[in-house]
Amino acid sequence: MFRALHILVLWTFGVFAFSGAALAQQEIKTRAGLHPDHARIVFEWPRKTEFSASITGKELRVVFGEPFTSDYSDVTRRLRGYVGPPKAAAGGKEIRFSLRREVGMQTRQFGNRFVVDLMNSMPASPEKSVAQPLPRPKTGNQESAPQQNMKNGPQVAEVTSERDPAEVQADREKAAALKEERKRKAAAAAAAKALAAARFIEDEKQSA
Secondary structure, three states, rough: OOHHHHHHHHHHHHHHHHHHHHHHEEEOOEEEEEEOOOOEEEOOOOOOOOOEEEEEOOOOEEHHHHHHHHOOOOOOOOOOOEEEEEEHHHHHHHHEEEOOOOOOOOOOOOOOOEEEEEEEOOOOOOOOOOOEEEEEEEEOOOOOHHHHHHHHHOOOOOOOOOOOOOHHHHHHHHHHHHHHHHHHHHHHHHHHHHHHHHHHHHHHHOOE
C-alpha cells in the first residue's frame, strides 16, 4: 500500500512538473515575407523581451530572453530558398535555421515585434589601403628652406582681421542656427522612417 502511494505521488509530481515546463514556454506568432532584395522573418511577442540574432557559419540563430514556442510553417513555406527546418535550443530560448544560401542580415525592433531581414547582397568589404612610397632620403648637405628656418627658430606670422566684431558674432549665430536646424531635420527624418517601417509591417501583417 505504501509503495503504491509513493508511486502515485511521484507520478503526480512528474505531471505537474511537465505541465509547468510546458506553460513556461510563451506562444508567439511568427510570419515571413519574401521581397525583391531580402527575406523577412517577424516574431510577434505579447510583451517586450530581450532579443538578439546572429549568423554563425551556415546557421541563423535567434535568441530571446525567455523560452518560447511557435509555428514556423509560414517561414519554411515562403522562405524555403533561404532557410531549412528550424530546431530549438538553449532550453527553448533559441531557434536555429540552417541557411541555404549566403546572405547578409539586418535586425530591427518595433515594440513587441522583432524583425530579421536576410539580405540578398552581402555587406561591402572595406577598401584595402594602398601603401604610399616613402620619400627619398636627402643626400649631401641639401636642406629645404623650412628646415633651415626651423634651425633659426620658429617664425610667428602676425594675423590681423579687419572684420567688424558684430559681423563675426552674426556669423557665429548663423552657424549655430544652421547646426540646430540640421539636428531637427535629422530627428524628423528618423521619426518618419520609424513610422513608415511600422506601417509597412502592419500592412504586411494584414496582407498575410
